Amino acid sequence: MRTRDRHTNLGLLPRMEARPLKRGGFTFRYHPYKGKPIDLGRDRLAAIQKVLDMTSTNTDAGTIEELWRLYQDSPYWKKLSPSSHIDYTQSSKHVLRVFGEARSTDIAPTDIARYLRIERADAPVRANREKALLSNLLNLAVERGDIATNPCKQVRRNEEAPRSEAPTTEAIEAFSAWVARQTPQRKVIGLMAEYASLAGSRSIEFLDLTWPQVDEVASVVRVKRAKQRGGKRGEVIDVIEITPKLKAVFVRLKGIRDERGLECLYVFPNRDGNCYTASGFKSMWNKTRGAAIEEGVISLAQSFTFHDLRAYYATSYKQETGSLPDMHANPATTARIYDRNKEVKRRAL
Secondary structure, three states, X not given: OOOOOHHHHOXXXXXXXXXXXXXXXXXXXXXXXXXXXXXXXXXXXHHHHHHHHHHOXXXXXXXXXXXXXXXXXXXXXXXXXXXXXXXXHHHHHHHHHHHOOOEHHHOOHHHHHHHHHHHOOOXXXXXXXXXXXXHHHHHXXXXXXXXXXXXXXXXXXXXXXXXXXXXXXXXXXXXXXXXXXXXXXXXXXXXXXHHHHHHOXXXXXXXXXXXXXXXXOOOEEEEEOOOOOHHHOOOOXXXXXXXXXXXXXXXXXXXXXXXXXXXXXXXXXXXXXXXXXXXXXXHHHHHHHHHHHHOOOOOOOOOOOHHHHHHHHHHHXXXXXXXXXXXXXXXXXXXXXXXXXXXXXXXXX
C-alpha cells in the first residue's frame, strides 16, 4: 500500500517526492511552488543536498535533525533489526521535538539530564530508550569531528526496576478460555499468547512463523533467535520441543484456518492471511487485553503484558526443572529480568 507521508518516512525535505521503482529503490523529485517537478536522481542524500542548494535553506547542518537523517543511511542503522528501526523511529519523535533544531556542539550533559528527569519525567523508561538514540546520533557527530565527546555518556540513565510479578496460571487460563469464544482474529491473538507462555519466545520471533518451521515429524519448532549481534547474527536457531500443550495450540490454529477456508503460509495470520506487523500485533493485543479487563475476565491487578508471558515461561520452567532455560545471549539477563520466582529451592549438605 502506498505510504501517504512518504517524505517524512524517508527523511526528505518538504516538497520532495519519492517515487518507487519497479525493481526497488526510489527516484526523487522536487516540486517548486511554480513550474514543473525537478528530477533529483536516485541518491537520497544527494537529492536532499540539491534541494538545499536550490533553496539556500541548509540551516540544519550539524543539528540533531540532520544527524538523524544521516544515521538512517549509516552502516550502524543497517545492522539493526526491523524492530529496532521501529523503536528508534518512535523514539525520534520525542527526541526531535526537543533537540531537533539544536546543534550537537550546543548540547551539554545538563540538557540531557533535564530531558531525562524533567521533560520526560512521566515516562522514565521510555526516556532511557530515547537517550540511547540521542547517544547514537551524537556518536555520529563525534565521528564527523563536530564534537570531541558524547555528552550522553556523562549522564546516568533513569533507574529501571524489572517487573517482579509473573502472570498467574489462573489469569492466563481465564484469558485463554474467554478469548477462545471471541472473533477469529482475537482467537489468533489469544493463541499467540498461549504460544508465548509455553515456548518463551519473543513476539518478534514468531510473528512471521510459517508452517514449514513446525516440524511435526521431529516434533520441534525452529525459530531464529532475535537480538543477535555481530558474527552470530541469524546463526542461533531455537529448537523448541512440541509438548502436548503446544501441539494443542497448533491444532486449534489449524481449526481456525480451516473454518476460514484460507490456505495460509503463516501460523499466526492476520485477517488478510499475512503475518502481523509489529505495530499491527501490538495494537490488536492491547485491544484484546483491554476488552478482557473491561469485561471482568481478568482484573487490572491480574493483567499482564505480552512480554510478561516470556517471564511466565522462564519462571515455570525453573519451577519444573530447577534451572533457567537458554533464552537469552546473557544468562544473567534471563535471571534478572525473567526469573520471578519468590521461592528458591536448594538442597542441604
